[in-house]
Amino acid sequence: MSQTIKPAAIRKSFTVRTGREKAWEVFTARFGSWWPKTHYIGSSPLTDAAIEPRAGGRWYGIHEDGVERPWGRVKVWEPPARLVLDWQISHEWGFTESLHTDVEVLFTALGEAETRIDFEHRGLEAFGDSEAAAQTRSGMDRGWGLILESFKAEVGG
Amino acid sequence: MANALAFSALADPTRRAVFERLGEGPRAVGELAQGLPVSRPAVSQHLKVLKEAGLVSDRPDGARRVYQIDPRGLGQIRAWLDQFWDVALNAFKAEAEREHDEETNTP
Numbered sequence: 708m709s710q711t712i713k714p715a716a717i718r719k720s721f722t723v724r725t726g727r728e729k730a731w732e733v734f735t736a737r738f739g740s741w742w743p744k745t746h747y748i749g750s751s752p753l754t755d756a757a758i759e760p761r762a763g764g765r766w767y768g769i770h771e772d773g774v775e776r777p778w779g780r781v782k783v784w785e786p787p788a789r790l791v792l793d794w795q796i797s798h799e800w801g802f803t804e805s806l807h808t809d810v811e812v813l814f815t816a817l818g819e820a821e822t823r824i825d826f827e828h829r830g831l832e833a834f835g836d837s838e839a840a841a842q843t844r845s846g847m848d849r850g851w852g853l854i855l856e857s858f859k860a861e862v863g864g
Numbered sequence: 865m866a867n868a869l870a871f872s873a874l875a876d877p878t879r880r881a882v883f884e885r886l887g888e889g890p891r892a893v894g895e896l897a898q899g900l901p902v903s904r905p906a907v908s909q910h911l912k913v914l915k916e917a918g919l920v921s922d923r924p925d926g927a928r929r930v931y932q933i934d935p936r937g938l939g940q941i942r943a944w945l946d947q948f949w950d951v952a953l954n955a956f957k958a959e960a961e962r963e964h965d966e967e968t969n970t971p
Binding site for chain 2: 714715717719721723724725726729730733734737740741742743820824826828831834
């Protein structure tokens with residue numbers, strides 16, 4: 708009898724103290740320089756990550772075992788203003804063909820050295836439809852306490 | 865910097881406590897308020913935020929409403945992603961500003 712939840716999109720807006728072109732360049736061309744290497748769940752550690760600079764391109768992680776593991780496709784490539792990635796990663800950090808969620812990043816120039824980033828990860832209800840969903844859910848049932856722990860670490864609570 | 869990427873429903877300690885208690889099993893508002901040093905209306909307000917964030921769902925049980933952690937786990941996945949993106953976007957901001965400073969030679 709529990710109602711179906713459609714999770715709200717994750718939205719984050721913030722400013723970066725650099726120009727729009729630079730912000731775009733760092734986000735895309737130097738994706739691997741900032742993408743957290745620690746936040747993956749899997750067997751082989753992440754060593755690098757990349758976004759191919761075109762619509763239809765891949766975005767992927769490169770792991771210590773030398774294997775490139777796809778995370779999805781570039782849906783919209785409009786430098787230096789708008790990027791949309793198809794996030795096809797389950798919480799187990801596995802690529803899931805049937806899973807499609809959108810990650811959109813908007814870059815707005817506020818000044819020569821100030822850029823506003825409007826970030827949105829939407830369509831999260833797809834996590835409930837993917838093949839990996841059942842497995843994901845059982846993992847999360849065990850793991851929700853760990854999530855809270857990491858929240859506490861992040862927010863200093 | 866934490867403020868720049870601010871909101872997450874679990875950032876509030878009381879709200880987190882409410883969520884943790886729901887981890888033990890479904891509870892009505894009154895039951896949740898009993899173990900916490902806040903008023904029942906305050907607990908209701910926290911539940912509203914948790915519900916909007918997709919972390920909990922509610923269902924009627926006679927005259928009262930019972931709250932539970934979203935049984936499909938979507939709220940938990942969302943919480944995981946929300947936290948992940950905070951970390952990732954903070955790292956992006958730091959790297960972009962570091963490169964900017966390097967190129968303009970301003971500290």
